[in-house]
Every structure is written in C-alpha cells, then in structure tokens.
Amino acid sequence: MGKSKIGKFIFFGALLGATVSMFDRSTREQVAEKSKSVVTGISFYSKNPGLVKRKVQEKGEKIQAIYVQVSENISYIKEQIEELKTLTPQVKELVVNTKDAFVESKDDYKSIMNEAPVPEGPNSEK
Structure with missing residues (x-):
C-alpha cells in the first residue's frame, strides 16, 4: 500500500482556492492592504525591539x-x-x-x- 495522499490534496486544494479567490478585485485589495500593514508592523518592531519587550x-x-x-x-x-x-x-x-x-x-x-x-x-x- 502507498502512502496516503490526503494531506497533499488538502494543501493543493487550499492553494487552488486561494488562487481562485484572488480573481476578485476587492479580495486582492484587502490582501494587499493587510500585507502592507503586516510588513509595516514587522519593520517598526524590528527597529524598536525594546517596545516589543x-x-x-x-x-x-x-x-x-x-x-x-x-x-x-x-x-x-x-x-x-x-x-x-x-x-x-x-x-x-x-x-x-x-x-x-x-x-x-x-x-x-x-x-x-x-x-x-x-x-x-x-x-x-x-
């Protein structure tokens, strides 16, 4: 018997779902805004580690x-x-x-x- 492929199929299904959802313009804009805010937060806290502490x-x-x-x-x-x-x-x-x-x-x-x-x-x- 071979290994179960369910994990692989779940991963590819999620990846396919995320790709299809990016066809919607509002979804793309929301993902871009959220990504920018995350990157801004990471750069701010990397410059101010004392604040995180x-x-x-x-x-x-x-x-x-x-x-x-x-x-x-x-x-x-x-x-x-x-x-x-x-x-x-x-x-x-x-x-x-x-x-x-x-x-x-x-x-x-x-x-x-x-x-x-x-x-x-x-x-x-x-």
Whole structure:
C-alpha cells in the first residue's frame, strides 16, 4: 500500500482556492492592504525591539495580576463553602427545634380550645 495522499490534496486544494479567490478585485485589495500593514508592523518592531519587550512584560504583569485576583477569589469561595458546611448542621438543628416548638404549641392550643367553655350568646337556650 502507498502512502496516503490526503494531506497533499488538502494543501493543493487550499492553494487552488486561494488562487481562485484572488480573481476578485476587492479580495486582492484587502490582501494587499493587510500585507502592507503586516510588513509595516514587522519593520517598526524590528527597529524598536525594546517596545516589543515592554509590551510583552505589560501583558505578563496583567496576566499575573489576573491570576492573583482569581486565586484570591477561589480561596474566598473555599472559605465560604467550609463555613457553610459547619453552619449547615446548626441550621438544620435550629429548623428541627423550631418545628418541634410549633408542633408542641399546636397541641397546647388544641387542648386549650377543647377545655374552654363556649360563651353563650343572648339567643342561646338554657
């Protein structure tokens, strides 16, 4: 068996597509403008390598600051989660105690209502 030729055909297809797209005038103009701006940028930065170094350092510092901020936020969230884990049993116990108190009060109110005599109105018979 021979080697697969798919890579070669993909490359030639892309090359053919690029060539055909250059028949369009606006595409040619856009490619020329973009090429000129790239060449201008390369020549500017090749004459000013210190500027490239400074920009790279600034980006690095920004990325580092973002990393520190994200790390602090993650630590804060972890602390809050741990606090919530410790509070959850206490809150659960509070809810259960409150429910029990209401159930007991309900039973007390029922017994009070059953013991209390019904007041007689003016039209009631004796």
